[in-house]
Amino acid sequence: MRRLRWFTGLICVASATALLGQNIAVVADHLYTMADGTQGGPGVVLIRDGKIEAVRNAPHQQPPDGYTVLKGVYVTPGLIDADTTAGISGAYNIPADQDQDEATDPNTADVRTFDSFNPNERLLKVLNQYGVTTVQSAPGPRNPIAGRAGIFKTAGTGSGPATVEQLAIRQESAMVFNLGDTPKATYGKKEKAPTTRMKTAEIIRHALLDAKAYEEKWDKWKKDGTDISKQPSRDMKLEALLAVVDGRLPAIFNAYRADDIDTAIRIGSEFHLHYIVASATEGYLIADAIRRAGVPCLTGPVMQRMESLQTANATFENPALLKRAGIPIALMTGYEGYVPKNRVLLFEAGIAAANGLGMEEALRTATADAAQILGVDDQVGSLAPGKDADIALFDGDPFEYTSHVLAVLTSGQVSYQRR
C-alpha cells in the first residue's frame, strides 16, 4: 500500500521539465526537516518558485489545490558533502578530466575550483541521484597550499546544461591547506620541497607571513600617497592568502594523523585564522585538543581505506566519537584516485549512523550541521520557509542499504526520480 501511494504520487510527475515553475507539495510519512521542532513525524513541505514556502508538521495534511504532489516515506533535506573533489575530478580518471591537483608548485593559493568545475560531470549526477544536492568541491590533497574551494549545487534548474555560475552557492568558500604524507610524497619524488612535514608547515607559515607583509606594504603605499611608480607589485597568491589572514576566507586544513591535526591547530591559532580541519582521520585520538581549540571537523570518508600510514587508524566510529566529544562535525568524501572515483555521502553517513552516531544525528551531520559549518545555513541544510527546496525522498530509512531514493528536488525542481 505504502509503495502504491508514493508511486501514484510520482506518476503525477510527467517529467522534470513539466515541473518548471510549478508549485510542489512533498508529503512525508516521516519528515525530517532538521530545522527546529520534532523530527520524523508526518508532514508536508510546500514549494513555490524553487524555495520552501511552508512546512506543516502534522498528520493527515492535505496539500492545497494547485500543488503537484510528491510522496515519500522518509523525506529529508538534500545532503551536503562538506569536502569532495566532485566536479573537478571526473569519472573517467584520465588526464583529460582530472583537474583537482595543480601539483607544479607547493603554493597554488591563486587557483580556484570555480575555474575547473565541470557542471556537466557525470559524477555530480550520480551524487544527486543519491540525494546529495550540495557539495563543497575542493582542490585535491597534493599541494601544501592547494587553492580555493567553492560550494555548488549538483544539479541545475534550467532545461539545458548548467553553467558553473548557475550551480555556485559560494564561488570561493575556503582556502585549502594539505598536511601529512601526500604533499611530501608529491614533491619528494621531484626532489623539490616539501620532502618533510617540517617543510610543509614552514611553507604554509611563510606564505601566511608573506601575505601579512604584503598587506602592510599596500597599507603603507596607500598611506604615503598615490604615486603609481611606487605601487607594490600585485601578487595573486598573496592576495588570495590575505583573505585568509584577514579572516574573510576560512582555511581548511586537510590532516589525517593526530599530530598533523595538531599542526593545523597550531598554525590556525598562531595566525588567528577562521579554520576547519578536514579528513581528521585520527581526530578521535586528540578529540580533547580539537574541542579546546573550538575547531569544527569535516570528517570522512567513513569507509576510508587504511592503505596508507596516515589512514591506518581510521575507524567507522570517528564521527560518533568526535560528536560525543562536543566537536561540531560535518561529513565529507574527499578525493579518490581509483574506484570508486567518488564516494557517496549518503553511504558514508549510513556507516557513521550504524557505528555510534545513530540515524537522526547522522542525518543532521550530513545536512544542517554541514550547512552551518560551511556558512550556507541561510540557504540549504534544513527544510524551513525561505530556504532552497533541496529535498530527498526515500522509500525507507535513508541509510538502509536496501532503501531507494524516490526523487530528488534541487532548488525546487525534480532533478531525479526513480523509474
Place this chain on the structure above:
Amino acid sequence: MRFRTAESGRLSLCLWAVLCAGIALCPQTFAGQATLVIHGAKLYPISGPPIEHGVLLVADGKIVAVGEEGKVKIPRGTTVEDATGKVVMPGIVDSHSHIGIIANPSASDSGDANESSGPIEPGLRALDAIDPADPNIRMATAGGVTTANIMPGSGNVMGGQTAYVKLRGNTIEQMLIPGSIGGMKMANGENPKHYGAKDKAPMTRMEEAALARGIYQKATQYKAKWEAYNKAVATGDKTAKPPDRDLELEPVVEILEGKRVVHNHTHRADDIMTAIRLSDEFRYRLVVHHGTESCEVADELAKRHIAVSFTIVDSPGGKLEAMNLDLSCPARLEKAGVKVALNTDDPITSSRLILRQAALAVRGGMSEEAALKGLTIYPAEMLDLGDRIGTLEAGKDADFVVLSGPPFGVYTHVLQTWIEGQKVFDRSNPQDLRYATGGFGVADRFPASARGGN
C-alpha cells in the same frame, strides 16, 4: 550472548575448554561428540528456507544437525549458546580478495599482488606471498568472512595461482583448505595494458588475447607430450623419456584438465566475450570476475553456465571499463539465470562490509535469497568447495556467522564468526571490536572516552 551448559556440569564446561584448546591438534579425540549448540536464532541454512527458532549442533568442527528448536536432539554435556533474537548464516565466502597479499597499511615494497615483470605468470602462487599476520585477515573475519579466494592482482594476462583459504592459523599451510589447489587468475581489458608504457607487450586487447591463446596452446602441446609418454610407459616402453617438467605449464594443464578454475578479471561486455571465447576454444572452466557489463551478455553466460563474481563499488568510473557500473546488474544476471557471487575485491572494498556488497545488489533489485546465496553457496561452488562449505547442513564445516539482525540491514553487526567450530571473532571482545570498526593499531592509545559501543 550468554553461555550455559545443558547439564549442571561445571565439569563439562571445563571439558569444553580443554577440547577447544586441543581441537587443532587432536580433532579425532572427540570425533562424533556433540560439543556446541547454537540455540534460538533465526537460521539461514541457505540449502532450505529460514528457520525462525533454529538449532545448530556442532561437533568436531563439523555441523551435526540443523533444525527447528525442539526437533533436534541435544546430547548431554553439550555447551549451549543462547542466540535468541540473533541471526545465524553460513560463514561468508569471498570469491575475490587480496587480503594478506596486499598489505594493510601498504608500503611500496609490501605489495605482492602483481609481478609486473611479465604478463604471463602461471607458475606464481599466491600462497608464497600471503602474510597470515596481515590485519586485513582479522578484519575480514569481523565482516563474517570465513573462506576467501586470495588472488594475485589484475596487472597480468595470467597473474598466477590463487589460494583457497580459511581465515585462521598462523601459517599459510594452516590456512589452505586441504585438497584444494586454488584457481588461476587471469585478466583482460585495461589493466594488463600497463606494459605498453614500458614498450612491452601487451599494449592492446588483441595482444592480451594472443598471449592467453599462446600459453594455452603451449600447455595443450605439453599435455599431449606427457600423455604420449604415459601411454608409452603403460605399454611397457622402457626407452620412453619423460618431457622436462615445466612449472609454468603444469598449472595450465590443470586448467585444461578441468581441475583448476580460471578466475578472469573482466569488466566490459566485449572483454567478457573474449574471456568466453578463450574458454570455449580451450574448453576450460571460467568464472567472470567484476563483470561490470556482464548483464549485457547475460544470455551468453547463462547458456554456458558461467558464473559471475561481481564487484560493486559506490560510484561508476575511476577507470574506463568501470564506467557502466550499475547496481541493477546482479539483479539482471539473476533474472537471466546466471549464478552471481558478491565479492569485496578487498582492498577495493573492505571485507568488514561484505554483507553490504550483497545488500547493495538487493537495492539494485536482486532477491534476498539470491544475494544470500551470492555470499555463501555460489562462491563456494566457484571454488569447487560447494560440498564442504556454503550452507548450514549436517556434514559440512561448522563455519557460521552470528548477526545482531537481518543480514542486509545497515544497523546489523556481525557479532561472532566461527570457523570449523572455533570462534575467530567476537564483537563483545574489545580487541576484536577494533577489527570491526578500526583503530586496532592504536587501541592502547584510546582515551577512555573513546571506547565505542555497538
